[in-house]
Amino acid sequence: MSPRRDYRARAARLREREEREQEEPRARERARDRDRLPQRSEIVALLEKRGRHLVGQPFFGQGPRPIVERDRTSNIGDLVLLKVSNRGGKGHAKVTRRLGRPDVARDVLEALMLDRGLRRRFDPAVERAARDPRPLDVPGRRDLRDLTTFTIDPASAKDFDDAISAERLGEQSWRIWVHIADVSAFVRPGDLIDREAFKRGTSVYVPGKVEPMLPEGLSNGACSLRPHEDRLAVTVELELHGAAVRRASFYRSTIRSDERLDYDRVDRVFAGEEPAEEPWAQPLAAARAAAAALQARRDAQGALAIESAEPEFSFNRDGHVTEAVAVAQTEAHRVIEHLMILANEQVAKLLAERKVPALYRVHERPDGSAAQRLVAQLASLGVPTPPLPEQPTAQQGAEAIAAASHLVEAHVRRTGRGAAGLNNLVLRSLKQARYDPRNLGHTGLGLEHYCHFTSPIRRYPDLVCHRALLSAVGGGEDAPEASRLAGAADWTSHRERDAMQVERSADDVARCFLLERRLFETGLTQEFDGEVTGVIGAGAFVAFGDGYAGMLPVRKLRGDWWELNEEGTILHGERSGKAIRIGDAVRVVVDRVDAPRGRVDLFAVEL
Structure with a gap:
């Protein structure tokens, strides 16, 4: 199977990417999970020397550093997969697989997949059957x-x-x-x-x-x-x-x-x-x-x-x-x-006409309040908006969001900016598509009946629909047995969300390694033209250069106090009166690149 991507899932991935403000709480959750190390576990770690011992430093977050038994396959500084066990309350580990070096992108991506729970291999019995x-x-x-x-x-x-x-x-x-x-x-x-x-x-x-x-x-x-x-x-x-x-x-x-x-x-x-x-x-x-x-x-x-x-x-x-x-x-x-x-x-x-049990791909209508918020967000940025009743129904809300998406498209074509940030606002106003044994329609496509049938090699719900x-x-x-489908819908929806998060993180890691390479070749003080794609209280997300992305923290914008507006689209500087808006052009330099974790911090040269 080739490492190609499903372009039909672009919108879902774009929605996930805009939810970056949830990344820090998720990271803290993962760190807490690692602190609560079970009796036996596998972790991705970096081998380090501590006194007389070889220890495993968790690579993708905080956690216990078990003592590692020495072997002939790995060395200090290697990225490894460890099998950890507690002996007398102290963590000990064996290297089960050497993954490579932490400065090699391909090795780090393999480590990331293992860290996120992907299997990376099939059981030999499954391989033989296939x-x-x-x-x-x-x-x-x-x-x-x-x-x-x-x-x-x-x-x-x-x-x-x-x-x-x-x-x-x-x-x-x-x-x-x-x-x-x-x-x-x-x-x-x-x-x-x-x-x-x-x-x-x-x-x-x-x-x-x-x-x-x-x-x-x-x-x-x-x-x-x-x-x-x-x-x-x-x-x-x-x-x-x-x-x-x-x-x-x-x-x-x-x-x-x-x-x-x-x-x-x-x-x-x-x-x-x-x-x-x-x-x-x-x-x-x-x-x-x-x-x-x-x-x-x-x-x-x-x-x-x-x-x-x-x-x-x-x-x-x-x-x-x-x-x-x-x-x-x-x-x-x-x-x-x-x-x-x-x-x-x-x-x-x-399937709906014949009432055959199946898994449908559903995208329910958004609440009317979601459409109201989107219209307010776009209006705050000076983007044309569709008319909307004071108390819109779900149907009116869905129609307004669809109309807004076309107005955004026209605005982007006219102004030449704001595509990523404005489309993210549109997508975040929608409910997330999922699988369900009920045929609830697909708002994003404007269809009353929809399922996933065309990719059974790579999506389990498609295989269910084939049967x-x-x-x-x-x-x-x-x-299919109707009694099993509700659980299958929940599970496959969950697995899809997990996959999108892994893919998003992996893209960020690959971009960071490429950015490090470029900075090394051209100089660390290089300035980039960028565009604000999102804002939160802590700062602005910026797309810059040739496909890079990073965070411009407000704590680094010294001499001012920045407040997020009610719509979540603009950061206002209380003293200077300046504003950082979704779609604004900015000029930035890179402050720090944490490639293995896919993070870039920026300084603003010009707002």
Whole structure:
């Protein structure tokens, strides 16, 4: 499985990132947890010499420093994983794994994943089961190997869980096939792999690494829709007139991908910089036209307008970060996104109509008060706002927030600033998306029915929806047990939130290592142009330079007393009358970089 990121989860990650003000309480909580060391535990530590003893200094926070038994695999200054036990009330530890050096980004990222509880390895029995998978033999599987099919993924991808076929039927009419890897044919309910997949809940993607939900034998092998190889799939076949679905059918299939396309190549084709090739040229054009119709429907339905970019990091052979490129969503991304959303919507609609137990992806309407607060926040920053009743209902609040997102988008285009901070305000006004056995709709997408179905290689709820769908259409599966779904929804939602926090922390760590490298090469007093992306009582969050981020503490803004306004959007200087507002330009220098913990403190050169 490749260390690629799910661009469809950008908005959720952006929401999590804006909640940085909660990071300090969480850090204190983790520190307290480490202080309460259990009888046996594993910790990530730095080996240090203390008198005659070798001790393990906890690397990601405070905690006891156990005495470490010497071994031949590690040395003083190494980053290690320790197995700790209490002997006579004193902590002793053995090195179970040498992780590397604390000044190497790749080693620290591995340590971070272990510190956050990721397994990093599969049980050998699970690995063996995945190396020689035996798919479920289901009669009636349709043979679609003669149908032109292609995948579109990041250039670095190795696990392909969705593929597309398309044809034009007439003016503004298309037939679309969305083929999804038939993971349920290989992973049976309650078997060894299924239990492990449920424990993990989701794949976790950090720079240069991945914690997969499924072992490589399945994720990169039998379940991956690789080009020019026969693969088992679950197909959603749709006939569209404009954005309206005239007919939908769902079935198991066998496909053979004709081409492995990547986003950059498809964008070059769309821009006329590279010719499309047969046999996929016409199907790609049909998919593009259908996606454009779906985009128009989405705009008309008042879905949120949020654009963001995700960092993609490069490493050298020694494990050091060498580059970070912001990968923005392009038309190629949107084509796949719209077709996947459509397939998810149609699957959820069928499951709801037939009352089959399943896990829905729900995004409930915000409270009316959340919309009122967002409007007040935007108004305090001089951003145009939509009209809002004095006591808005949940529906009116949702409509106002969607309208505000479009006004923010227009404001950002007009002024050229404020994108990150203002979009964060919009996202924070919403409730967090989650999984639920009830079909409660998806406010962010403006849909009454929605589930996750299109990524069963890396999300457990998608596997549940595969089983539910196939049970509903006679595909040889039993419906999920309704009594278990509430617990599964809570668990998979929890695992998703944990994954986003790990990914956020890992991005911060990688950025910090890259920033350290740049400061070393160019000088510690280098000044950067930045923009305020958020404010709290303790200071301002600033994006600066080429994708870096840091904190400008008010305690370092000497000669003034700074107060946060009621809306949480502006810091006012009581003596000077100055203001630090979300979206403001600032000029900063770096005061301190704590790369292993992903933290940067800044000084202001000019406000």
